[in-house]
Amino acid sequence: MGVAPNTSEVVSSIPPIETGGNMDINELGVGSTIYYPIQVKGGLFYTGDPHFAQGDGEVALTALEASLRGTVRLTVLKKGDPSIPHRGEFTQPFAETEDYWIPIGLDPDLDEAMKESVRESIQFLSDKLDMDRSVAYAYLSAATDYEVSQVVDRTKGVHGLIRKTDFLEYVDVIMNVGGTSIKPVVHNDEFYVPIRTISELLGGTVEWDHKTRTTQIKLGTKNISAQIGSDVYSINEKLVFNSKVPKLLNGETVVPVSVINEILGAYVNWTTIDKTLTANVSLSTK
Known part of the structure; x- marks a missing residue:
């Protein structure tokens, strides 16, 4: 899903960036939903580089590369749409599967990517599930796994795996x-x-x-x-x-x-x- 832009500034197109490209998160298979911020008016969509399988990090630059045909559904979400993962400015990609909500952090510095993923996690739990931010921080430390998405590109990625079944009393x-x-x-x-x-x-x-x-x-x-x-x-x-x-x-x-x-x-x-x-x-x- 794409979240409509608030700006028309020129942005980098070397992936991975906040609008997508080569994030290499192996949890995102059939049935996944991913939310991307749209940073320019008239932004388009392209997909490619499919894999039969890969590990976290894709450390050798390639995984099991494959020629695959996918089916996708594109939806543009306007500001304030209740589907958007959190309130305020939506600047980082976010994903979900049957099992997890997946906050994503991207930065050339792996440490900063980790911090960004944690910030996005807290923002999501606070805005979407009305969780106190300090409680959310403690929960993430006790019960959420953070994984390296990829390190082979200029921008590094870290993503969290927030278990949906931990929050059935909220949803x-x-x-x-x-x-x-x-x-x-x-x-x-x-x-x-x-x-x-x-x-x-x-x-x-x-x-x-x-x-x-x-x-x-x-x-x-x-x-x-x-x-x-x-x-x-x-x-x-x-x-x-x-x-x-x-x-x-x-x-x-x-x-x-x-x-x-x-x-x-x-x-x-x-x-x-x-x-x-x-x-x-x-x-x-x-």
Whole structure:
């Protein structure tokens, strides 16, 4: 997402900079949302340099470089929009995934990048979740990991990983599937959703085999089987391993939200608007 500019001054385009480029944060995979400040009017968007995998820091300059095709959704957020991570001037990029809010610090000096990431973390917790700044500072020291994003470019990067499940008493969590809202269940610090409900809302049909405790799903061109407690799913008769196993909770077969993308093939995109975490679900076009 881009946050609309307040200035038309000329800025550097050598990445990484506050408006993006080569930040190399390996948590930002499918379903991530990233917020960029827009520093010039008429700013454009470009993406490239995809990786199959990389570690924090990308210390050898390259990772597992790849030719990939991505699908992105661009939204311009005007000043004061409740989706913006904090109030006041928005000057640093910020990201979020299913698991984390990710404040980002960028600076040629790695120490300064670290300080910037911590400042952004405190600002976010204070503005978005009404947390006292001194309490936020103490929380970050006790419970948040800070990682080096990259060091191979002129500008260095550090990002924090603020766990969303630490703040469930402060926020509401919903999943939006085609305009219908459902409430995920938190289990072992993960968000779980009923696989039958999700599949039917996406236009699929579902059958339950009581004897084998298996959910049979037909969704588009896919025939999917998910068995309670099994880390092996079947997709069109091909066995697929996934460590996120289905569970039986309150009489329903539930799966972690990540399974919705990895097994059902639907996009799940997380955004935080005011104090509501929303997972928007839509079928992939691939």
